[in-house]
Each structure stands twice: as structure tokens, then as C-alpha cells.
Amino acid sequence: MHRILADDLSRLPQLLQSARDFAAREVAGLPERPVARLDEAPGPGPLPAGGAGADGALARFAERWAPGFSGSAGPRYLGFVTGGATPASVTGDWLTSAYDQNGSGAAGSWATALERETVAWLRELFGLREEHTGAFVTGATVSNTVGLAVAREWLGERLGVDVSREGAAALGPVDVLSGSPHSSIAKSLSVLGIGQDRLRRVPVLPGGREAVDVAALDAALAALDGRPAIVVANAGTVNSVDFDDLRAIAALKERYGFWLHVDAAFGGFAALSPAHAHLVDGLDAADSVCVDLHKWLNVPYDAAVQYTRRRDLQVRVFHNASPYLGPPTGEPDFLHLTPENSRRLRALPAWFSLVAYGRDGHREIVERNVALAARLGEGVAALDGLRLLAPVRLNVVCFTLADDPTEERVAALARAVTESGEAFLTPTVYDGVPGLRAAFSNWRTSGEDGERVLAALTAALAG
Numbered sequence: 001m002h003r004i005l006a007d008d009l010s011r012l013p014q015l016l017q018s019a020r021d022f023a024a025r026e027v028a029g030l031p032e033r034p035v036a037r038l039d040e041a042p043g044p045g046p047l048p049a050g051g052a053g054a055d056g057a058l059a060r061f062a063e064r065w066a067p068g069f070s071g072s073a074g075p076r077y078l079g080f081v082t083g084g085a086t087p088a089s090v091t092g093d094w095l096t097s098a099y100d101q102n103g104s105g106a107a108g109s110w111a112t113a114l115e116r117e118t119v120a121w122l123r124e125l126f127g128l129r130e131e132h133t134g135a136f137v138t139g140a141t142v143s144n145t146v147g148l149a150v151a152r153e154w155l156g157e158r159l160g161v162d163v164s165r166e167g168a169a170a171l172g173p174v175d176v177l178s179g180s181p182h183s184s185i186a187k188s189l190s191v192l193g194i195g196q197d198r199l200r201r202v203p204v205l206p207g208g209r210e211a212v213d214v215a216a217l218d219a220a221l222a223a224l225d226g227r228p229a230i231v232v233a234n235a236g237t238v239n240s241v242d243f244d245d246l247r248a249i250a251a252l253k254e255r256y257g258f259w260l261h262v263d264a265a266f267g268g269f270a271a272l273s274p275a276h277a278h279l280v281d282g283l284d285a286a287d288s289v290c291v292d293l294h295k296w297l298n299v300p301y302d303a304a305v306q307y308t309r310r311r312d313l314q315v316r317v318f319h320n321a322s323p324y325l326g327p328p329t330g331e332p333d334f335l336h337l338t339p340e341n342s343r344r345l346r347a348l349p350a351w352f353s354l355v356a357y358g359r360d361g362h363r364e365i366v367e368r369n370v371a372l373a374a375r376l377g378e379g380v381a382a383l384d385g386l387r388l389l390a391p392v393r394l395n396v397v398c399f400t401l402a403d404d405p406t407e408e409r410v411a412a413l414a415r416a417v418t419e420s421g422e423a424f425l426t427p428t429v430y431d432g433v434p435g436l437r438a439a440f441s442n443w444r445t446s447g448e449d450g451e452r453v454l455a456a457l458t459a460a461l462a463g
Contacts, residue, residue, distance in 0.1 A: 236267015
């Protein structure tokens with residue numbers, strides 16, 4: 001085995017060139033390959049006893065697995081909220097693996113300083129304050145978990161409990177209020193020992209809105225009779241990209257004691273567009289913020305950031321106490337700020353993309369995606385057999401069958417679109433009605449792609 005490793009190392013330039021050529025062909029073919037694969041994957045094979053070397057591994061992957069990978073990085077994968085990977089971010093990601101830095105701390109490397117610079121640039125991009133400090137994490141779920149963990153510690157501070165030492169049970173029942181929370185919020189509450197059942201749904205605005213009714217939130221907070229609580233506001237709901245009135249919610253803190261966490265996983269990018277920045281007005285008043293980067297920043301999976309104004313509490317939660325590390329002093333190392341000790345340098349692909357395309361380039365991606373969503377929404381509304389379930393507020397088109405939109409019939413429509421190889425959409429339920437979502441967040445998506453998606457829907461309806 002040592003011989004194989006030594007041979008691979010000696011041939012590393014050729015191996016990387018082979019991988020580069022293969023990757024370039026795959027990326028170039030993304031627009032025309034099937035957007036998703038529904039056929040059955042190969043069964044598991046035996047663990048190789050002898051090594052085939054890197055060339056052999058690449059050949060085996062190309063033959064056995066590559067044909068079944070989806071075109072999720074391509075322009076017509078409109079399921080979930082999925083970005084692609086800009087050329088610059090792919091470059092940064094390749095170098096991340098080549099340098100193989102453990103971004104847990106600053107000792108012996110400038111990697112931590114680069115992450116801090118990138119976090120500061122993103123803070124500026126989203127209009128947050130300098131007092132908002134942050135770190136890279138894997139995705140929105142972990143970002144929300146970190147924000148709510150700090151909120152949990154804040155509750156302990158208000159109630160005279162050291163949660164990081166005594167445990168969540170010492171708090172007693174916790175009140176978490178939200179209008180249309182993402183599923184990751186309940187998951188985070190489960191992980192944190194607060195409990196999913198402590199998430200209380202506050203009424204939303206009438207007329208099919210998903211934004212919280214601030215008057216109803218006011219009443220719910222008043223009913224707590226002074227008990228501190230956590231409020232999870234939403235800057236971009238999954239179904240219809242509705243936005244809570246963040247400024248009005250923050251104003252309630254003058255009368256009530258609560259921690260304001262804002263889930264801005266992809267809606268936070270509205271800040272880049274002058275026409276839509278008002279949707280996130282008040283984001284700077286949040287105590288903690290979640291933003292996902294492998295969505296609209298179009299960096300490779302996985303990457304997100306979390307911000308909070310109480311880094312002292314964050315260190316109390318995530319401090320990794322060990323004699324060989326020492327206490328966190330000054331600017332805490334990242335292993336004292338997130339659940340991970342060992343950390344991939346996720347900041348490097350984002351740094352590359354921000355330097356390569358700047359604020360203006362990323363604004364153009366956001367505004368183009370928003371325009372394409374509006375155009376598809378108009379096309380869906382004009383199609384016989386389909387109807388919009390919600391207005392197209394930003395980058396998501398939520399729609400269903402005009403007649404008898406049962407779960408089975410809507411799923412059949414989605415499957416027909418997927419089988420065409422032209423597009424991929426994901427199902428949802430909006431206001432009790434099964435439907436589909438088309439989410440635009442890929443840097444490559446063009447007007448022609450939007451027309452192809454609409455044509456695929458038209459053909460699926462006719463079939």
C-alpha cells in the first residue's frame with residue numbers, strides 16, 4: 001500500500017489533471033444531463049482488498065456511480081432551495097482540500113484569520129452590526145441550532161440558571177414562539193433538550209400569508225406574564241418566501257423579555273437587492289441570525305454562517321475545556337463557538353466567490369433569479385390546469401393543479417416533470433393544499449431555462 005501511495009504522490013499533477021478534465025466535462029454537461037435520476041442505484045459492492053490507486057478509483061467512479069448523480073448543481077434543479085457552485089467557489093473548495101487546514105483555531109495558520117475576514121464581509125453584505133460576531137457551520141440546521149443554544153443560555157441568565165452546566169431541565173418549560181417556522185427549528189429544539197412541543201405556533205396574517213401577526217405575537221408574549229421567551233422570526237418562508245415584520249417584532253422587546261432569533265437561511269440575500277432590501281429591514285436588531293450559503297451564495301455544500309450579539313454566552317455553551325487548549329481569551333478560537341472541534345475551512349470557497357464577483361455580482365444573481373421566478377409564476381398562472389397557491393414574492397413559485405389537487409395527482413405531475421429530465425421540483429403543502437415549489441437560486445439559471453421548465457410542466461399536464 002505504501003508503494004501505491006508513493007506512486008500517487010509522485011504522479012499527483014497528472015492525477016489532478018485527470019480529475020480536472022473529468023470534472024470539467026461533468027460541469028460543462030450539467031445543462032443537458034438529466035436533472036434528476038429516478039432509476040435504481042447499483043447494489044453495494046465488496047470492500048476492495050487491494051488498492052487500485054487514484055487513477056483506478058476515478059475510472060471506477062466514472063463507470064459505476066457518476067452516471068446516477070443528479071444535476072442538482074445545474075440551472076433547472078428547482079427543488080428545495082439549491083444553489084450551484086460558482087467557478088471561483090469550486091476553485092476555493094479544491095484548494096480547501098489541498099491545504100487541508102483544520103479551522104478549529106488560530107495556532108500555526110492564517111486560516112482562522114481568513115474565516116474571520118469572510119464572516120465580516122458577509123456581515124456587511126447582510127446589513128448586520130459590527131457587534132454581530134459569527135462563524136461558519138455546515139448548514140441552516142446547525143446555524144439555527146447554534147443560535148437557539150445561545151438563546152437557551154440567555155434564558156438561563158435571566159432565570160439564574162447556568163444551563164451549560166446544569167442542563168436544559170433546570171430551566172423548566174421554555175416558550176418558543178413563531179409564525180411559520182422551518183422544520184429545522186423543531187429539530188434544533190429537540191437536539192437542545194428544549195423539546196419540539198415547546199414550539200408554539202402564533203397566528204399568521206390573514207389572506208394566505210405566512211408572516212406572523214405581530215398583534216397576535218404581542219398578545220402571546222403578554223400572556224407569559226413576564227417569563228422570558230424565545231421568538232423565532234422568519235425572513236423568507238419556504239413555501240411563499242414571506243417575511244415577518246422584523247422591525248415591528250424587535251420593537252416588542254421594549255415591553256417584553258425575549259431573545260429574537262431570525263431564520264434568514266435564504267431570505268437574508270434580499271438585502272443585496274435595493275428593490276427587496278426592505279424585506280429584511282430590522283435584521284440588524286436580531287440577537288442571533290441564520291444564513292445558509294450553499295443556497296444563494298452558490299458555494300459548494302456544505303456552508304452556512306451564524307451570527308449572535310452575545311458571543312460571551314456562545315463561548316459559555318461551546319467552550320471546549322481541555323488542558324492542551326487553554327481557556328478562550330481575546331478573540332476565541334472557532335472550536336469554542338460551534339459544535340465542532342475539527343472544522344473544514346468552509347470559508348475559503350466563500351472568500352473566493354466574494355473576491356471574484358463582489359457585491360455587485362452576487363446582487364445580479366439574486367435579481368436575475370427573482371425575475372425568473374416572477375416570469376415562471378406568470379407562465380404557471382396562464383396555463384390551463386395550474387394555479388398559483390401564493391404570490392411570487394421573491395424567488396419561489398408555489399403552485400398546484402387547478403382541479404382536484406390531491407397529493408397523488410400532484411405527486412404524479414412532479415414525477416412526470418422529473419422523468420422528462422428537464423427539471424426537478426419538490427412537493428409541499430400550502431394552506432392545507434398539496435402543491436409544488438420551484439425555487440430559483442442557481443447562478444447558471446437563464447431565461448431559456450425558465451422556458452424549458454414551463455414547457456416541461458405543459459407537456460406533463462398534457463400527458
